[in-house]
Amino acid sequence: MSFLALLARNRLALAGLVVMALVVALALVTPLLPLADPDVTDTGNRFLPPFSEGALLGTDHLGRDLLSRLLWGTRLSLAVGFAAAVIAAVLGAAVGIVAGYYGGRVDNLIMRGVDMLMAFPYILLALAIVAALGPGLLNALIAVAAVNIPFFARNIRGITVGIAHKEFVDAAKLAGMGDGRIILSEVLPNVIPVIVIAMSTTVGWMILETAGLSFLGLGSQPPQADLGSMLGEARSALITNPHTSVVPGMMILVIVMAINLLGDGVRDALDPRLRSGALSRPMAATMVRREGPVPQPEGEALLALRELRTEFHVKQRVYRALGGVSLGVRPGECLGIIGESGSGKSVTALSVMGLVASPPGVIAGGAVHYRGEDLVGATYERLRSLRGREIAYIFQDPLATLHPLYTVGDQLAEAIRVHRGVSRGEARSRTLALLRDVRIPNAESRLDSYPHEMSGGMRQRVGIAMALANDPQVIIADEPTTALDVTVQAQILSLLDTLRREKGLAIVFITHDFGVVAQLCDRVAVMYAGRIVEEGPTQAVLETPAHPYTRRLIACVPELGEGKRVLHAIPGLPPAVDALPPGCAFAPRCDKAAEACREGDVALHGGARKVRCLFPETAPETDPETAAEAAQ
Amino acid sequence: MGSYILKRLVSAIPVLLGITVIVFAIMALIPGDPATAILGSYATPENVEKLNRDLGLDKPAVQRYAIWLWNMVQGDFGRSFSLNRPVLDEVLDRFGATLVLAGTSFVLCSVVGVAAGVVSAARQYGAADRGITFAVLLGISIPSFFLGMMMILLFAVRLRWFPASGMWPIYGDRHLWVLLRHLTMPALALAVVATGVVARLARSAMLEVLRQDYIRTARAKGVPERGVIWRHALRAAMVSIIPVLGIQAGFVLSGAVYIEMVFQWPGVGRMLVDAILKRDILLVQGGVVFVAACYVLFNIVVDVAQSLLDPRIKT
Numbered sequence: 001m002s003f004l005a006l007l008a009r010n011r012l013a014l015a016g017l018v019v020m021a022l023v024v025a026l027a028l029v030t031p032l033l034p035l036a037d038p039d040v041t042d043t044g045n046r047f048l049p050p051f052s053e054g055a056l057l058g059t060d061h062l063g064r065d066l067l068s069r070l071l072w073g074t075r076l077s078l079a080v081g082f083a084a085a086v087i088a089a090v091l092g093a094a095v096g097i098v099a100g101y102y103g104g105r106v107d108n109l110i111m112r113g114v115d116m117l118m119a120f121p122y123i124l125l126a127l128a129i130v131a132a133l134g135p136g137l138l139n140a141l142i143a144v145a146a147v148n149i150p151f152f153a154r155n156i157r158g159i160t161v162g163i164a165h166k167e168f169v170d171a172a173k174l175a176g177m178g179d180g181r182i183i184l185s186e187v188l189p190n191v192i193p194v195i196v197i198a199m200s201t202t203v204g205w206m207i208l209e210t211a212g213l214s215f216l217g218l219g220s221q222p223p224q225a226d227l228g229s230m231l232g233e234a235r236s237a238l239i240t241n242p243h244t245s246v247v248p249g250m251m252i253l254v255i256v257m258a259i260n261l262l263g264d265g266v267r268d269a270l271d272p273r274l275r276s277g278a279l280s281r282p283m284a285a286t287m288v289r290r291e292g293p294v295p296q297p298e299g300e301a302l303l304a305l306r307e308l309r310t311e312f313h314v315k316q317r318v319y320r321a322l323g324g325v326s327l328g329v330r331p332g333e334c335l336g337i338i339g340e341s342g343s344g345k346s347v348t349a350l351s352v353m354g355l356v357a358s359p360p361g362v363i364a365g366g367a368v369h370y371r372g373e374d375l376v377g378a379t380y381e382r383l384r385s386l387r388g389r390e391i392a393y394i395f396q397d398p399l400a401t402l403h404p405l406y407t408v409g410d411q412l413a414e415a416i417r418v419h420r421g422v423s424r425g426e427a428r429s430r431t432l433a434l435l436r437d438v439r440i441p442n443a444e445s446r447l448d449s450y451p452h453e454m455s456g457g458m459r460q461r462v463g464i465a466m467a468l469a470n471d472p473q474v475i476i477a478d479e480p481t482t483a484l485d486v487t488v489q490a491q492i493l494s495l496l497d498t499l500r501r502e503k504g505l506a507i508v509f510i511t512h513d514f515g516v517v518a519q520l521c522d523r524v525a526v527m528y529a530g531r532i533v534e535e536g537p538t539q540a541v542l543e544t545p546a547h548p549y550t551r552r553l554i555a556c557v558p559e560l561g562e563g564k565r566v567l568h569a570i571p572g573l574p575p576a577v578d579a580l581p582p583g584c585a586f587a588p589r590c591d592k593a594a595e596a597c598r599e600g601d602v603a604l605h606g607g608a609r610k611v612r613c614l615f616p617e618t619a620p621e622t623d624p625e626t627a628a629e630a631a632q
Numbered sequence: 633m634g635s636y637i638l639k640r641l642v643s644a645i646p647v648l649l650g651i652t653v654i655v656f657a658i659m660a661l662i663p664g665d666p667a668t669a670i671l672g673s674y675a676t677p678e679n680v681e682k683l684n685r686d687l688g689l690d691k692p693a694v695q696r697y698a699i700w701l702w703n704m705v706q707g708d709f710g711r712s713f714s715l716n717r718p719v720l721d722e723v724l725d726r727f728g729a730t731l732v733l734a735g736t737s738f739v740l741c742s743v744v745g746v747a748a749g750v751v752s753a754a755r756q757y758g759a760a761d762r763g764i765t766f767a768v769l770l771g772i773s774i775p776s777f778f779l780g781m782m783m784i785l786l787f788a789v790r791l792r793w794f795p796a797s798g799m800w801p802i803y804g805d806r807h808l809w810v811l812l813r814h815l816t817m818p819a820l821a822l823a824v825v826a827t828g829v830v831a832r833l834a835r836s837a838m839l840e841v842l843r844q845d846y847i848r849t850a851r852a853k854g855v856p857e858r859g860v861i862w863r864h865a866l867r868a869a870m871v872s873i874i875p876v877l878g879i880q881a882g883f884v885l886s887g888a889v890y891i892e893m894v895f896q897w898p899g900v901g902r903m904l905v906d907a908i909l910k911r912d913i914l915l916v917q918g919g920v921v922f923v924a925a926c927y928v929l930f931n932i933v934v935d936v937a938q939s940l941l942d943p944r945i946k947t
């Protein structure tokens with residue numbers, strides 16, 4: 001969408017633009033209007049109230065027509081404000097470009113100076129300049145412009161530094177172009193948009209500042225008046241004749257507000273993060289908007305997902321991240337979920353406890369049953385009381401997932417205290433026990449460490465300890481070892497395996513690594529494009545993969561349990577989940593794809609081993625014909 | 633921690649020197665003979681000669697600067713001709729009043745601004761958020777001096793809740809309650825703009841933090857939403873809010889000049905404006921250097937606060 005269209009969509013910014021255009025237009029035509037002379041005094045008609053005969057807004061303490069003075073004053077204020085903005089921008093940009101372009105000592109020296117200037121509260125600098133030059137509108141203008149030069153210099157320097165190292169600048173230098181010409185022809189054109197934007201956001205500020213200096217009596221001198229000095233002169237009659245103050249004051253307010261609205265609109269339109277709506281705050285639990293019947297609990301699984309559908313609603317588009325996922329895990333069992341990034345495995349994990357960021361996430365259908373209770377339909381308070389207490393998470397990168405500003409001990413103790421009313425001392429001793437459980441050496445001294453002071457492996461042990469804090473029944477581990485190196489990875493995996501056996505935990509283990517699955521999981525489910533394409537006992541799936549996708553995944557793994565195993569060698573990319581092909585989602589990348597594959601939805605079929613394919617590699621319990629039937 | 637504070641203090645020395653150089657350079661802009669300009673209407677030939685001798689005004693610039701700096705280091709900021717007393721005495725007298733006003737406003741804008749920003753972010757796009765966003769827009773658009781005048785009209789003249797001006801009544805006791813009554817309006821008027829800026833920043837800082845992985849961890853632990861917002865998110869957001877509070881302190885100090893004029897508050901700002909109008913150059917010069925130096929020191933306090941909040945900063 002174009003910048004202007006975006007701006008226009010922002011109604012407030014548009015209002016600001018319209019108001020500003022009106023004010024500027026009014027200021028431009030002021031000399032042409034049939035107004036009284038703004039400086040002609042008429043002491044017989046002092047302080048006429050607004051709507052008086054011949055004086056629409058009344059008169060001031062010298063009987064001068066307020067409307068006329070207001071318009072002339074606005075004209076002057078705008079002119080001075082804009083002039084200050086232009087001067088500050090031009091000089092600031094010049095300083096910034098020189099500093100950024102030449103770099104090194106020049107840059108250092110200039111930026112030191114700029115920092116010094118910024119060390120002043122801005123008005124002190126302005127006052128000092130006015131004190132030296134003497135009060136007067138021109139001097140106030142110089143002061144305001146000078147005070148704002150550092151701001152422009154710093155901004156423009158940043159941009160210039162980026163440009164000065166681009167190839168086209170190097171090329172121009174090699175071609176023997178002089179610095180001056182390079183700056184004019186290569187640097188300046190790239191910097192000008194930034195200058196204009198910086199100006200548009202500061203011009204309101206400059207108008208306000210010059211008005212302020214005039215208000216203090218240091219700017220425009222009588223009889224000439226800008227809005228600030230009108231307000232300053234009216235101050236002595238504030239109580240007896242407030243309208244003389246209100247008129248110029250309101251005008252300043254309107255102008256500054258219009259410019260601020262416009263500036264906000266410009267900023268929003270240029271900020272790409274706001275454009276995509278990514279700056280929305282995730283809510284406490286994923287939004288639920290279930291359509292269709294809610295599946296009933298069945299089977300003896302501790303945690304069971306039934307036809308779970310999670311979507312991302314971004315603007316008008318709907319990304320179907322999960323297209324009906326059904327899974328179950330029994331006490332003491334470890335279920336692996338494997339897939340490429342974007343296959344929906346993490347979304348599956350996060351959907352269980354309503355942790356998918358929302359907006360944009362929405363759970364659109366299906367159910368999550370924990371001991372027969374539907375978590376998708378649960379209240380937030382119920383969900384919260386289960387989070388961490390019955391079902392706990394271990395996340396991928398513990399440096400990002402642990403709070404950087406609290407000690408490890410505090411974060412662990414909190415995990416306990418949010419669910420159980422224990423004393424500080426009890427929480428601490430329990431915390432210590434947890435750290436020992438996850439085999440952290442010198443647990444005592446680690447309690448007061450911050451996450452950034454620990455190694456990656458230690459941090460992840462803390463993450464695991466946090467998940468264990470309340471003796472949960474289920475642990476959902478979302479790629480917990482991906483960020484770690486291989487030896488640490490092996491340690492963490494064996495720790496998880498021991499804990500599972502000791503405590504009878506059910507683990508759902510999300511990974512993209514078949515080696516990890518082989519080491520830890522009893523069963524494995526393979527995900528592709530938001531659906532499960534194959535599921536079965538780990539051994540069986542690894543040895544005789546039924547789905548062409550699984551086979552290819554396994555073929556990509558060089559040697560189980562060794563080296564960095566990444567799933568990248570399959571030609572083609574997984575389909576975008578907002579544009580799934582009809583029929584089998586893997587068809588575009590499948591070498592066995594046939595007409596039938598692209599026609600109808602392919603169902604997941606089978607018993608202990610399930611596969612979603614019309615022509616499976618090995619037909620575990622069904623032959624292709626029944627599979628084809630199942631598809632219809 | 634002690635060594636960190638010391639390190640920051642030492643690093644402030646070049647900045648303080650820079651400030652004096654800049655002020656000195658600006659004062660060199662004074663057209664004509666400096667002694668005559670400083671003395672203004674007191675510029676009798678004897679006075680001019682005496683001043684030239686005292687301040688070395690007839691010497692080259694570098695020497696003049698050295699004399700001036702050395703005098704200041706010894707606590708001699710020169711003499712105000714319009715008030716006929718040492719500049720430093722006058723500045724110190726006035727600075728207390730400014731500190732009371734600006735300090736109160738600073739606390740107000742920090743507390744109210746951050747709270748408003750947090751609530752706004754927590755209720756993004758809700759009624760509270762919209763209300764706060766609009767109030768913020770109004771707040772940052774209204775000139776503080778105009779707001780102050782309107783407050784006088786409403787709260788002092790019409791409702792008679794607060795006195796219209798001054799820091800103390802001309803007659804009567806000077807106790808805290810009286811001060812608070814005088815302080816309320818100017819402190820509020822001064823705080824409004826900064827509160828708006830802080831609220832805006834706090835909102836976006838919170839929105840940024842709330843998307844972080846560790847917030848999801850807190851939720852996964854079962855931390856109630858209130859704790860997620862105020863304990864987890866705000867703590868992290870403060871890391872980016874505190875430096876802006878330091879900058880806002882400068883704006884509050886600047887705005888105090890206007891507010892002191894409107895409310896006849898006996899602070900440094902009004903002193904400076906009066907001094908400029910009376911062309912009392914030495915008073916302006918001394919006042920500017922003094923206040924700027926205080927602001928630099930205040931920013932060290934901000935840095936220290938930041939390092940206490942964020943263990944990742946090496947102290």
Ligand code: SF4
Binds near residue numbers: 547548587588602614
């Ligand atoms: S259904 Fe067809 S396209 Fe899909 S994986 Fe099986 S063979 Fe390949």
